[in-house]
Amino acid sequence: MTAERVRVRRAPERGRYARSDIHEVLDAAMVVHIAFVEDGQPYCIPFLHARVRNALYIHGSTGSRTLRLLGDGAPACATITILDGLVLARSVFEHSANYRSVTLLGRFTRVPAGERGAALEAFTDRLVPGRWSEVRAPSPKELAKTSVLAMAIDEASVKMRTGPPSDGDSPDATDDVWAGILPMTIRLGTPEPAPELPHGLPLPQSVRNLCAATSDHHGGER
Numbered sequence: 001m002t003a004e005r006v007r008v009r010r011a012p013e014r015g016r017y018a019r020s021d022i023h024e025v026l027d028a029a030m031v032v033h034i035a036f037v038e039d040g041q042p043y044c045i046p047f048l049h050a051r052v053r054n055a056l057y058i059h060g061s062t063g064s065r066t067l068r069l070l071g072d073g074a075p076a077c078a079t080i081t082i083l084d085g086l087v088l089a090r091s092v093f094e095h096s097a098n099y100r101s102v103t104l105l106g107r108f109t110r111v112p113a114g115e116r117g118a119a120l121e122a123f124t125d126r127l128v129p130g131r132w133s134e135v136r137a138p139s140p141k142e143l144a145k146t147s148v149l150a151m152a153i154d155e156a157s158v159k160m161r162t163g164p165p166s167d168g169d170s171p172d173a174t175d176d177v178w179a180g181i182l183p184m185t186i187r188l189g190t191p192e193p194a195p196e197l198p199h200g201l202p203l204p205q206s207v208r209n210l211c212a213a214t215s216d217h218h219g220g221e222r
């Protein structure tokens with residue numbers, strides 16, 4: 001049963017609640033906006049994220065105000081947004097956007113020190129598959145400075161819009177006005193080596209795989 005707090009009421013046919021639908025949208029995006037309240041003031045802060053099994057992971061410095069509050073169990077709302085296209089109709093009123101988004105409610109918990117390395121490995125490899133094994137692992141000192149938080153994906157909704165403008169069967173449809181969809185994607189650009197990189201060092205496998213996998217992919221923020 002859909003939790004009442006995340007039931008899509010406006011355009012309910014656009015709502016999805018299956019775990020697979022929620023995971024699919026989370027996995028197609030890299031950025032999550034996390035809202036919480038501190039001293040009565042709402043804040044909404046962007047983070048990189050990764051889904052591992054049925055949990056959303058974020059990480060950062062132990063000095064971060066947001067991570068400290070969230071780690072202490074502050075109620076949170078995580079939102080993922082993927083803009084898939086602009087929908088241009090014959091009338092201004094019917095203009096819209098195609099999108100996939102998730103709203104997830106819950107509380108984060110701190111990943112215990114003994115599990116933090118494994119969580120960071122999973123996090124890194126979700127964002128850039130294979131990268132973990134190509135680079136130096138975090139030292140105990142670095143791990144101690146890193147906060148990793150996880151939130152169970154238990155109370156969440158997807159809302160999505162797909163398809164053409166919805167005025168195709170209206171009287172406006174006979175007007176000579178162009179209508180349709182402008183698809184939108186975020187693409188990876190050409191890799192830019194760090195300035196100090198020894199000349200001729202080849203691209204690592206992880207980067208080559210990611211570029212190849214996303215070059216003709218539509219969807220998500222990659």
Ligand SMILES: Cc1cc2nc3c(=O)[nH]c(=O)nc-3n(C[C@H](O)[C@H](O)[C@H](O)COP(=O)(O)OP(=O)(O)OC[C@H]3O[C@@H](n4cnc5c(N)ncnc54)[C@H](O)[C@@H]3O)c2cc1C
Pocket residue numbers: 031043045046047048049058059060061063064065066067
């Ligand atoms: C795409 C993206 C991904 C990010 N990923 C991570 C991540 O994975 N881990 C991580 O630790 N940080 C990440 N950041 C930075 C993150 O948004 C915060 O700036 C950081 O975590 C510090 O949070 P804080 O609440 O401790 O900052 P504080 O400096 O204590 O926040 C104080 C105030 O500064 C302002 N502020 C803070 N952050 C931002 C911001 N991003 N944009 C505009 N104003 C801001 C707000 O007004 C906030 O109330 C990311 C930022 C972006 C844009």
